[in-house]
Amino acid sequence: MKRALYLLAAIPLLGGCIALGPTFPMQPAGPKAVGTVDVNIQTQDQSANPNLAEIYVDGDFYGNPVDGQTAVRLKEGEHTVRVILKGHETYERDIRVVSSQIPQTINVFLERPAPPPKAKPEPKDKPDPKAKADPKAKAK
Numbered sequence: 001m002k003r004a005l006y007l008l009a010a011i012p013l014l015g016g017c018i019a020l021g022p023t024f025p026m027q028p029a030g031p032k033a034v035g036t037v038d039v040n041i042q043t044q045d046q047s048a049n050p051n052l053a054e055i056y057v058d059g060d061f062y063g064n065p066v067d068g069q070t071a072v073r074l075k076e077g078e079h080t081v082r083v084i085l086k087g088h089e090t091y092e093r094d095i096r097v098v099s100s101q102i103p104q105t106i107n108v109f110l111e112r113p114a115p116p117p118k119a120k121p122e123p124k125d126k127p128d129p130k131a132k133a134d135p136k137a138k139a140k
Contacts (some may be wrong), residue, residue, distance in 0.1 A: 032075045033099035041068045044111045045134060053085040083108050
């Protein structure tokens with residue numbers, strides 16, 4: 001009798017293990033898959049503070065780095081990363097983010113803009129092209 005009760009109790013439990021009908025793969029619920037992008041920022045001169053740089057993705061402000069580094073989580077797909085630091089050239093790059101356990105890395109090197117070209121100095125004793133040469137000066 002006990003054996004029959006155990007058997008009757010086990011049937012519903014075992015019934016849940018058997019799939020009836022076709023099975024479909026489970027789709028992940030929630031937002032689109034994301035990936036991580038590590039942004040490492042260095043500057044040309046050591047006196048500049050990379051922590052003051054501003055990081056933008058697709059035109060949206062994402063923050064400032066800490067110790068020249070930050071990790072940004074982005075949806076899979078194409079994105080534009082821009083890094084701005086006052087007194088330096090703006091860095092901009094198009095990236096493709098993939099969902100992965102391993103973060104992608106962007107190494108940013110910010111340079112100061114090239115100085116404008118120097119104008120040629122005017123000669124101090126510029127001869128007057130309208131003045132005629134003295135023929136006697138040539139003879140001497």
